[in-house]
Amino acid sequence: MTIDHTLFDAASDWLEHTLEHAAKDVSETHTQLADGTRITRKALGVLEVTPPADRPNPNAETLIISAGVHGNETAPIEVLNGLVNELLNGEWHAACPMLLILGNPAAMIKGDRFVDANMNRLFHGAHRKAEYQGLPEAVRAQQLEEFCRDFAGRYTGALNHYDLHTAIRPSQREKFALYPFVEGRQVPADQCDFLLEADVETLLLQHKEGTTFSSFSSSELGAESFTIELGKVRPFGQNDLSRFTGIRDALRRRFRGHPAPAQASDRITVFKVVYEILNTGDSFEFHIPDDVANFTAYGTGEVIWEDKDTRYTVGDIPESIVFPNRQVPVGQRVGLLIRPLQRDEA
Numbered sequence: 001m002t003i004d005h006t007l008f009d010a011a012s013d014w015l016e017h018t019l020e021h022a023a024k025d026v027s028e029t030h031t032q033l034a035d036g037t038r039i040t041r042k043a044l045g046v047l048e049v050t051p052p053a054d055r056p057n058p059n060a061e062t063l064i065i066s067a068g069v070h071g072n073e074t075a076p077i078e079v080l081n082g083l084v085n086e087l088l089n090g091e092w093h094a095a096c097p098m099l100l101i102l103g104n105p106a107a108m109i110k111g112d113r114f115v116d117a118n119m120n121r122l123f124h125g126a127h128r129k130a131e132y133q134g135l136p137e138a139v140r141a142q143q144l145e146e147f148c149r150d151f152a153g154r155y156t157g158a159l160n161h162y163d164l165h166t167a168i169r170p171s172q173r174e175k176f177a178l179y180p181f182v183e184g185r186q187v188p189a190d191q192c193d194f195l196l197e198a199d200v201e202t203l204l205l206q207h208k209e210g211t212t213f214s215s216f217s218s219s220e221l222g223a224e225s226f227t228i229e230l231g232k233v234r235p236f237g238q239n240d241l242s243r244f245t246g247i248r249d250a251l252r253r254r255f256r257g258h259p260a261p262a263q264a265s266d267r268i269t270v271f272k273v274v275y276e277i278l279n280t281g282d283s284f285e286f287h288i289p290d291d292v293a294n295f296t297a298y299g300t301g302e303v304i305w306e307d308k309d310t311r312y313t314v315g316d317i318p319e320s321i322v323f324p325n326r327q328v329p330v331g332q333r334v335g336l337l338i339r340p341l342q343r344d345e346a
């Protein structure tokens with residue numbers, strides 16, 4: 001490895017630098033690769049890649065790729081860091097402008113989903129709410145929004161954002177993507193092809209705007225954005241990276257500006273979110289066990305949650321649970337209920 005250490009001080013790579021400096025400020029710095037690509041370390045865990053102006057960008061796109069918005073979701077962090085190492089090592093040339101983000105370094109060091117507040121609920125302006133004022137995760141969400149806004153504002157090509165995660169629970173469908181809700185929008189076929197290329201065969205359509213990173217970039221920046229769940233949460237070093245080669249190879253292909261391989265888009269299974277379960281407070285009872293897998297289905301009449309005022313039972317069409325988690329603050333998401341998208345709903 002012949003990495004230029006002006007970018008990462010004495011650290012061996014981007015991830016090591018990000019973890020070592022998690023409690024410190026780092027200033028902006030940049031370097032130029034032998035092929036003329038400029039790499040700017042904008043801040044801790046934020047790299048901008050700028051190919052030389054005369055290099056073709058065959059897919060006419062700009063990319064934002066984020067991982068580690070939840071600190072314990074380490075596999076996508078390792079995948080993204082591996083791709084950065086390849087780039088810095090001169091193994092291939094970057095074709096498109098890219099903003100690469102390791103979201104929450106302090107939580108990565110702790111090995112936890114977050115430190116003070118779930119950062120993936122603080123985007124799309126939510127970091128401005130009084131209850132989050134001054135929290136490091138609110139400051140970081142605002143900083144990441146600003147970097148993305150600045151990056152998006154400097155380019156005209158199609159903007160795409162893939163926010164990479166892994167799930168807390170096991171899942172009947174190991175890899176799946178969530179498409180943030182934007183009024184009147186439909187998922188483009190080439191995005192489904194990309195998901196399939198990355199071995200992601202299941203897509204969930206959100207039913208309302210949210211405060212996730214991908215909701216921010218799609219609603220505020222007009223990006224085609226997805227949250228992508230790639231497997232299960234594990235600590236650094238304990239991931240079986242052979243289960244993540246689909247996303248690694250698909251991203252590398254995009255970074256290099258190579259054409260998309262042909263895919264059969266009808267292979268993707270699409271669900272829509274029909275209901276978001278929220279923690280309603282003291283009398284809230286969630287009837288789904290803690291160890292249930294994502295996509296477990298519940299039949300007509302089954303009670304999912306209740307409190308002193310409300311009892312939610314499944315209606316005529318079975319519904320499946322995704323992201324069940326009762327350990328969330330009042331007002332936050334305890335889970336999503338989904339059902340397959342019918343043909344006439346497409």
Ligand SMILES: O=C(O)CCC(=O)N[C@@H](CCC(=O)O)C(=O)O
Pocket residue numbers: 070120121165166167168169178212214227323324325
């Ligand atoms: O497994 C879980 O319960 C959570 C995994 C995760 O972090 N998922 C994202 C999904 C974001 C979205 O809805 O687009 C999250 O909860 O932030």
Ligand SMILES: [Zn+2]
Pocket residue numbers: 069070073165166
């Ligand atoms: Zn996550």
